Amino acid sequence: MKGGVLNGAVKPGDTMAIVGAGPVGMSVLLTAQFYSPSLKSL
Secondary structure (H helix, E strand, C coil), rough: CCCHHCCCCCCCCCCCCCCCCCCHHHHHHHHHHCCCCCCEEE
């Protein structure tokens, strides 16, 4: 999951859309929070 966040070059203030609230979506959410984006969960 961290690879997706790093490959996406997430920076503070970026907007992310996470589709799905399963184990993968939750892992991405938790990992992405380290980079302080503006999160949208769908």
